[in-house]
Amino acid sequence: MLDALEKAMSKTISGSFPICRETEMVVERLVQGFRAERPDILIAPQGAGNSAGNLRSGSDVESAVPSFDARDDGTQDGAIDVSCAVEDDATAHKVRGAVAQCNASAEKVN
Known part of the structure; x- marks a missing residue:
């Protein structure tokens, strides 16, 4: 009975x-x-404040185009967490694969 409920x-x-x-x-x-x-x-950001992640990327890094000035105003206050609710094991397996393929630094299943 417990297996069916889980x-x-x-x-x-x-x-x-x-x-x-x-x-x-x-x-x-x-x-x-x-x-x-x-x-x-x-x-959601891991910390209490807004964050664009741990690392500078995209418009936060120096541009290869000389006409654009480098920026240093991005908010790097911690990693960004993404959670997805799934209903079955098959979907959970696919979602775990997608999370891993997109370079998650940590993964968990609840």
């Missing part, structure tokens, strides 16, 4: 990402590839 309960797959771009990639894969509903996906 299988009926949803699971939450979570991953921590060091840059915002990887966060965007995993969310895109979850929504478009696995048809995850947006309310089932939670995106």
